Amino acid sequence: MVAVAQPRFGVWAVVYGSWGPFDHPDDPVNASWERNRRLIVEADRLGFDSTLIAQHVVNPFGDELDQLETWTSAAALAALTERIEIIAAIKPYLVHPVVLAKQALQIQEISGGRFGLNLVNAWYKPELERAGIPFAEHDERYEYGREWISVVRGLLAGERVSFEGRHFQVDGYQLRPAGSAPTVYVGGESDPARALVADKADVWFINGQPKENVAGLIADVAARPRVGAPVRFGLSAFVVARDTDAEAEAELAALWELAEAGKARWEALVADADPKAVMFQTFAKYPHIGTNGGTAAGLVGSYDTVAQRIREWADLGIETFMLQFQPFEAEMRRFAEHVIPRVRLTSSKLELAR
Known part of the structure; x- marks a missing residue:
């Protein structure tokens, strides 16, 4: 495990319209393209390094709610931004790997080499089942995803790909133009997911979850056989940062009150999730605000406290912090103004000390 000298900071695009309680008075649910365009263009200007555009076709919190489409938005954001990395999530059952690889290479060209794809193997059953797409058993989805990404990675590398598997048969396929290959991110924490990551x-x-859990996960994957450069690590987290720890805790308590009022939506989502999805088993152990572990990552406190905790995560090997806020735009600006400079200053001092 290698400490990260200079952490990278990303923001989740608001594809659901909100990453915290849905009834926040200063953060009305809004998943529109216009809001996301403004948000990510501003994140680019503020110096954030990445954005993650999660993928759903329908909103898992209720299909009466808007849901941003991932890949068309990624292409548009690639053209509208200058330096931020655009990461688009993909569920393999929704798009054939040859088609997806071509889309990824095109967005990589549009962005000037700032594109990444995030492979996720699906947990929300109605999204597939109501479209007539079978929702396979957990380990079967990872077998399918392994074949899928094997085809995609070869095509992204500019290779002529022939592949004969249980799910895909590809005969001498090659894509052009091919420049630098997009970065491949993978999510999931089950044993099949870890094997796929390695x-x-x-x-x-x-x-997001306690550090001792994450340390064990990182050690497990780092110890697995691998060809090529070592795996790098990212962490999802919901940030509540204020002048003092007490103010941050008071804000977190207010968010919990709002979350309690709207918990029926969360319970309905969990009811439609694959019970074998490890992340939901983890979430049940560590209550949190936000999705994907949210505040369980511990980034709640004064600006100095949050900066110190980020540094501790970086010492553990976390390179990219993919962050959620509420209200998103205002708290994103607060983080850029007060926390990022503190982390950068600490990182610079550590570099000089070495």
Whole structure:
């Protein structure tokens, strides 16, 4: 495990319209393209390094709610931004790997080499089942995803790909133009997910949870056989940062009150999730605000406290922090103004000390 000298900071695009309680008075649910365009263009200007555009076709919190489409939005954001990395999530059952690889290479060209794809193997059953797409058993989805990403990675590398598997048969396929290959991120924490990360991922996205858990996950994947550069690690987290720890805790308590009022939506989502999805088993152990572990990552406190905790995560090996806020835009600006400079200053001092 290698400490990260200079952490990278990303923001989740608001594809659901909100990453915290749905009834926040200063953060009305809004998943529109216009809001996401403004948000990510501003994140680019503020110096954030990445954005993650999660993928759903329908909103898992209720299909009466808007849901941003991932890949068309990724292409548009690639053209509208200058330096931020655009990461688009993909569920393999929704798009054939040859088609997806072509889309990824095109967005990589549009962005000037700032594109990444995030492979997720699906947990929300109605999204597939109501479309007539079978929702396979957990380990079967990872077998399918392994074949899928094997085809995609070869095509992204500019290779002429022939592949004969249980799910895909590809005969001498090659895509052009092909420049630098997009970064491949993989999510999931089950044993099949970890095996897939060790074999095929550039970066592993880990859900927010206590550090001792994450340390064990990182050690497990780092110890697995691998060809090529070591896996890098990312962490999802929901940030509540204020002048003092007490103010941050008071804000977190207010968010919990709002979450309690709207918990029926969360319970309905969990009821429609695959019970074998490890992240939901983890979430049940560590209550949190936000998705993908949210505040369980511990980034709640004063600006100095949050900066110190980020540094501790970086010492553990976390390179990319994919962050959620509420209200998103205002708290994103607060983080950029007060926390990022503190982390950068600490990182610079550590570099000089070395």
